[in-house]
Amino acid sequence: MNKKIDLEKNDKITVLQKYKAKKYFILHDQQSDTHLYNVILDEFNKKIKAQTSEIDDLHTFYKPVAGEKSHSYKKKLGDPKSEIHLYSSSPIYTDAKNIVDIPLDKIDSIIVHESDTGHEVLKVVGITAGTLVVVTALVAALKSSCPFVYSNDGTLFTFEGELYPGAIRPSMERNDYFQLKHIKGKENSYRIKVSNELKEIQYTNSLNLIEVLHPENSEAMIDQNGKIHTIKNPISPFEMIVGNQPSNPEIVEDSDNNSFHFNAITDSFEFQTLKLKFNRPQEKDKVKLVLRLKNSYWLDYTFGKFYKKFGSSFNEFQKKNRNQPYEKSLKWMKEQGIPLEILIRNNEEWTLVESLNMVGPLAFRDIVVPIDLKSNSFKPLEIMLRCGFMFWEVDKVAADFSENLPVIVNNLKPFRAIDQDGNDVLKFLTEKDDQYLVQPNIGDQVYVSFKNNSEDLKDGKKTIFLENRGYYEYIRNFSGTSNKLELMTFRNPGTFTKFSEKMYYDFISGEQALEELAIFDIAK
Numbered sequence: 001m002n003k004k005i006d007l008e009k010n011d012k013i014t015v016l017q018k019y020k021a022k023k024y025f026i027l028h029d030q031q032s033d034t035h036l037y038n039v040i041l042d043e044f045n046k047k048i049k050a051q052t053s054e055i056d057d058l059h060t061f062y063k064p065v066a067g068e069k070s071h072s073y074k075k076k077l078g079d080p081k082s083e084i085h086l087y088s089s090s091p092i093y094t095d096a097k098n099i100v101d102i103p104l105d106k107i108d109s110i111i112v113h114e115s116d117t118g119h120e121v122l123k124v125v126g127i128t129a130g131t132l133v134v135v136t137a138l139v140a141a142l143k144s145s146c147p148f149v150y151s152n153d154g155t156l157f158t159f160e161g162e163l164y165p166g167a168i169r170p171s172m173e174r175n176d177y178f179q180l181k182h183i184k185g186k187e188n189s190y191r192i193k194v195s196n197e198l199k200e201i202q203y204t205n206s207l208n209l210i211e212v213l214h215p216e217n218s219e220a221m222i223d224q225n226g227k228i229h230t231i232k233n234p235i236s237p238f239e240m241i242v243g244n245q246p247s248n249p250e251i252v253e254d255s256d257n258n259s260f261h262f263n264a265i266t267d268s269f270e271f272q273t274l275k276l277k278f279n280r281p282q283e284k285d286k287v288k289l290v291l292r293l294k295n296s297y298w299l300d301y302t303f304g305k306f307y308k309k310f311g312s313s314f315n316e317f318q319k320k321n322r323n324q325p326y327e328k329s330l331k332w333m334k335e336q337g338i339p340l341e342i343l344i345r346n347n348e349e350w351t352l353v354e355s356l357n358m359v360g361p362l363a364f365r366d367i368v369v370p371i372d373l374k375s376n377s378f379k380p381l382e383i384m385l386r387c388g389f390m391f392w393e394v395d396k397v398a399a400d401f402s403e404n405l406p407v408i409v410n411n412l413k414p415f416r417a418i419d420q421d422g423n424d425v426l427k428f429l430t431e432k433d434d435q436y437l438v439q440p441n442i443g444d445q446v447y448v449s450f451k452n453n454s455e456d457l458k459d460g461k462k463t464i465f466l467e468n469r470g471y472y473e474y475i476r477n478f479s480g481t482s483n484k485l486e487l488m489t490f491r492n493p494g495t496f497t498k499f500s501e502k503m504y505y506d507f508i509s510g511e512q513a514l515e516e517l518a519i520f521d522i523a524k
Contacts, residue, residue, distance in 0.1 A: 024059055024083045046103060048086075085110065086102070090106045149193070151191070159363065164469065165295070165359055168472060168474065173203075180464045189452050192448050192450075196439040196441065199442075200472045210412070211464055212462070212465065213410075214408075219231040221367070221368040223368050223369060224356060224367060230402070234400040235278060237253075237398075238380075242275075256395070263504075271387060274384065277382050288371070288401075289400075291356075292367075298391075299338075299390065299392075312478060312482075340356040341384075342356065344381075414448045415450065420445045425437050
């Protein structure tokens, strides 16, 4: 597990064929229980379309109860880990051809299960309601991108996010940081799990925890460079402009999953913009911009359609660009609007202050961006967020002008790391070096433990962040020939965002485009 895998020399790796997951959908409505297959998730018309049949006998022994957090089961009666249960209190009707359309707002909850380590116990990965979170839960159950990380809350492992998103080749390896919101210490240790879910080879260089002890009346946040900041008095914007049109700033006031999607209708294929105004206190020369955001599923889909254009030449393209200089990759991404740019206004000019790396589409991240205002006297404070068409979702934006408070920071290295076969792989995760934990197969997992040396706090709060470093490589088996002339146009700035916008409007205009989203490999 300590050697990098050469994609060309291992072109016979049949990861998808050997480990292809067969998810089994079961609908529980007001009338009956039904199996769904050939499932299409239509996020834009807000419905699920599927064919129906009776439930196979192998999937009738276990029925979860909505609201419960864990369930015992007996393996000899069947393994329910492949099942995805949809619950609706409304009657859902099929047509004469046994086809069903399920509006997402009719889905009350979703239950997906996965074995908790060491026990025949199932944990509930998602019990949710509402259109947006239904989409999130379904795609989270079936998506393939970036290593997934789970933290232990003292009893169960709960999904937290994705490691080093967007680092798709060795030269793009970077440090990545985000908060573990569910982690709790148990028996003087913290535990996380990192898994390979599908369609990629993952190379993890190092994993470390950052434990921050901070005052009770503050929140601790981390910027994308790994620096800790305290947030005490965040204020919401009083004005919001989308493109050139005024909009309601309430959409970014709260962490409520009601996001801004960067999908305004424009007359040209320019980057999407969100401008915000904040009241600026007197004599404040620093501000911390507080953001809750994530990449969109649409960006994932757009990349998939782009890569498919390479046809059978994709693996050759990937190998050729494996060691492409990071600066060249970053230049292309910026020209296509993939990072989220943060700009500040000073008189009539907009100045770039930060470009945010990709964070993945499965979980919102809380990120802080410190901005120096010493050379900026413009009032009120005006901030612009800019990116390509539907590449990001922003749930909350606030500005905090408070000074950073004193904190205690403890850097925790792992002391134990055991993979799915019981092997000790600790040496691959402790240092940022040329030794990697390689996870090439679907189902590969590693359980990592860190010392918890701090006692429970009588005063103050404790916040835990994960520092991770690595990269991953796609496994794709596209067919057909590539259109080299068309692919060359993507070297031009802005072509990828134009491709995204055109594909989006083509996509929602007809059933033929919709069929392309039937990507779920569902057991019939």
